[in-house]
Amino acid sequence: MRRFRLIVSIALCAFDLDVGAQSLSTTPIDPSLDESKIPGPMGDAIRLGHRLATNTKELAGDYVGNGLACTSCHLDGGTRPYASPWKGVAGVFPEYSARSARVETLGDRINGCFERSMNGKAMPLDDARMIALQSYMGWLSYKMPTGIDAPGRGFAKLAAWKPADADATRGKALYDVKCVACHGADGAGIEAAGTYVFPPLWGPDSFNGGAGMARIGNAAAFIKTNMPKGAENTLTEAEALDIAAYVTKQPRPVFAGKVRDWPSGGKPADAP
Numbered sequence: 207m208r209r210f211r212l213i214v215s216i217a218l219c220a221f222d223l224d225v226g227a228q229s230l231s232t233t234p235i236d237p238s239l240d241e242s243k244i245p246g247p248m249g250d251a252i253r254l255g256h257r258l259a260t261n262t263k264e265l266a267g268d269y270v271g272n273g274l275a276c277t278s279c280h281l282d283g284g285t286r287p288y289a290s291p292w293k294g295v296a297g298v299f300p301e302y303s304a305r306s307a308r309v310e311t312l313g314d315r316i317n318g319c320f321e322r323s324m325n326g327k328a329m330p331l332d333d334a335r336m337i338a339l340q341s342y343m344g345w346l347s348y349k350m351p352t353g354i355d356a357p358g359r360g361f362a363k364l365a366a367w368k369p370a371d372a373d374a375t376r377g378k379a380l381y382d383v384k385c386v387a388c389h390g391a392d393g394a395g396i397e398a399a400g401t402y403v404f405p406p407l408w409g410p411d412s413f414n415g416g417a418g419m420a421r422i423g424n425a426a427a428f429i430k431t432n433m434p435k436g437a438e439n440t441l442t443e444a445e446a447l448d449i450a451a452y453v454t455k456q457p458r459p460v461f462a463g464k465v466r467d468w469p470s471g472g473k474p475a476d477a478p
């Protein structure tokens with residue numbers, strides 16, 4: 207049955223693209239196919255990209271300055287809606303970024319996360335690992351729309367809120383009940399055999415102050431639909447905002463380049 211489905215999808219693929227046998231070796235970039243069976247150098251790049259996303263420090267340690275993996279935030283290998291999924295990103299970049307006030311390629315955007323979310327440094331755009339990450343995202347984006355946001359892009363949309371609504375004291379009380387078991391009272395997460403089973407939310411091994419997750423709005427939206435792990439979507443938006451206020455107030459690595467963000471204005475109210 208599996209074999210039959212595989213043959214049918216390959217056949218459909220070839221039919222779809224209306225091209226000759228030559229392209230068959232490069233076209234099976236179809237997420238319905240088993241990732242382990244994508245042939246050739248393209249398959250190798252896609253698989254390397256997936257491994258980089260989950261074992262980031264191990265495979266790209268020279269560009270990583272904390273204990274996180276890409277998939278600490280881009281959940282389920284970058285496929286979960288409202289956890290800033292990568293399905294569809296290949297079709298929306300290059301895209302204007304108000305934060306840098308320039309049109310960014312997907313590679314530039316990935317480097318934004320290397321420098322901030324991973325507290326590391328930008329990877330050269332021609333590094334095989336940078337190409338592998340984009341190959342994986344391209345594979346996830348197969349047949350997704352181009353030029354418009356895929357469903358679930360970014361994070362869930364919260365109802366309108368003001369910074370004054372978010373209360374870090376209430377947030378701490380909630381954190382101590384809902385989050386502490388995995389992320390720890392000191393936010394340092396739980397490490398076993400050199401890797402984090404539960405990633406750090408603050409402190410030297412977490413994302414830095416220039417990261418998107420360091421903004422209350424982003425953190426609250428992420429937390430609302432994706433945490434506590436195993437009981438997702440059980441917090442109210444107000445609770446998620448309070449917890450995010452507490453988490454984003456905690457000490458974390460400084461991002462020196464932050465002073466150059468939003469050079470042409472448009473700085474969001476919750477940017478630290």
Ligand code: HEC
Nearest residue numbers: 274275276278279290315316319323360361413418419424
């Ligand atoms: C601490 C959490 C965190 C980690 C770790 C992280 N990111 Fe991100 N990433 C974010 C946030 C927050 C955004 C911005 C989402 C938004 O504004 O909608 C983002 C956005 C992105 C985007 C653009 C998505 C879009 O729809 O425009 C890409 C691509 C991306 N990250 C790749 C990576 C890669 C590759 C890594 C690992 C090298 C990584 N990220 C690590 C939090 C993280």
Ligand code: HEC
Nearest residue numbers: 277278279384385388403404405406407429433434435449
């Ligand atoms: C049962 C364990 C568990 C609980 C409880 C839990 N988390 Fe997580 N959290 C995780 C894991 C594991 C990840 C990494 C992503 C994954 O594997 O799903 C994560 C990732 C995160 C991240 C992004 C990565 C990082 O380190 O910054 C944030 C932010 C976060 N959790 C916040 C919270 C908050 C706030 C709560 C309480 C409301 C909470 N979590 C409760 C297990 C947990």
